[in-house]
Amino acid sequence: MAILLLLAAVLGGTMLSAQSSINGSLSTKAGTYETTFLTFITGALILFLLVLFFGDGEIGLILEAPKWQLSAVWFGVGYLFLTVLAVPQIGVIATNISTIIGQLGAGIMIDHYGWFGGNQILFDWKRGLSFLLMLIALRFIYIADKKQVKGG
Amino acid sequence: MKGVVYMKACIYLFALFAGVSLSIEGAIYGELGETVGKLESSFYNFFVGSIILGIVLLFLGHGSLSHTFKAPKWQLSGGFLGVIYLTILIFAIPIVGVGAAMISVIVGQLAMSMVIEHKGWLGSKANKVKKEKVMAVLLMTISLFLIFS
Structure with a gap:
């Protein structure tokens, strides 16, 4: 079960990457905010249908959910704004790499302390080593991307 | 100078x-999904996100919708x-945790961006894959196995 979910998450990553290329090309003509708005609105329309036909939860409970849980949407929107802000200043490569480090570091901390009510998964040597390997991998990506910018 | x-x-x-x-977004939606339902949480995000972006668009938009x-x-x-x-993450995070889920996402992102670049898909220029990137995917995959084993 868990391994299938991880594979699914890899698939999720491929979707995210394709999305950023696709949105990138749309936004050159339509504008950044316009493109982001369009992404959210199509997503909402699709999910509205999915919830109607396949939803087995209780959508009304959203109104009773603690406000801090509802604030997740601000983090999603915040991510978009922060990247829009950072890319023109430090470039796509540096922005992506900083973002990934933040993502990993926070992910491991949230697991370790069990923040936001999730299961606690303690930081051990395996997680430390895997974090280190990710940093080395990012270093490789940085080198490759720099070469690309220079040499094409 | 220092200011810069x-x-x-x-x-x-x-x-x-x-x-x-x-990461915080994923962690919280994982929790919200347990109470209100997974598709429902995902819907909440896109619905309220549309409202927020709609307001932003009204005041800051200068493109062409x-x-x-x-x-x-x-x-x-x-x-x-x-x-x-997002829906995959809402399913996965309560079971595998945020750290492992994020590493998987990053592996997928990197692999896909290499394919897109290599083939010149989606409006990008075709570029040969650099050997450093292949190394990076390899290291990330090992890292995923490590965190999972």
Whole structure:
């Protein structure tokens, strides 16, 4: 079960990457905010249908959910704004790499302390080593991307 | 001179926090999904996100929303892809945790961006895959196995 979910998450990553290329090309003509708005609105329309036909939860409970849980949407929107802000200043490569480090570091901390009510998964040597390997991998990506910018 | 350095450092911190936000978003939606339902949480995100972006668009938008109807249809698929991504995460995070889920996402992102670049898909210029990137995917995959074993 868990391994299938991880594979699914890899698939999720491929979707995210394709999305950023696709949105990138749309936004050159339509504008950044316009493109982001369009992404959210199509997503909402699709999910509205999915919830109607396949939803087995209780959508009304959203109104009773603690406000801090509802604030997740601000983090999603915040991510978009922060990247829009950072890319023109430090470039796509540096922005992506900083973002990934933040993502990993926070992910491991949230697991370790069990923040936001999730299961606690303690930081051990395996997680430390895997974090280190990710940093080395990012270093490789940085080198490759720099070469690309220079040499094409 | 010093001011410029501080400014740069600030921007790096912003980018770092953008990543932190992604993890927090996933962690919270994982929880919300347990109470209100997974598809329902995902819907909440896109619905309220549309409202927020709608307001932003009204005040800050200077592009052309009407271009949507002239653009090639494949350029409109961003919403579909976003739905798949977030919904998968909402299912996965309560079971595998945020750290492992994020590493998987990053592996997928890197692998896909290599394919897109190599083939020159989706409006990008075709570029040969660099050996450093292959190394990076390899290291990340090992890292995923390590965190999972």
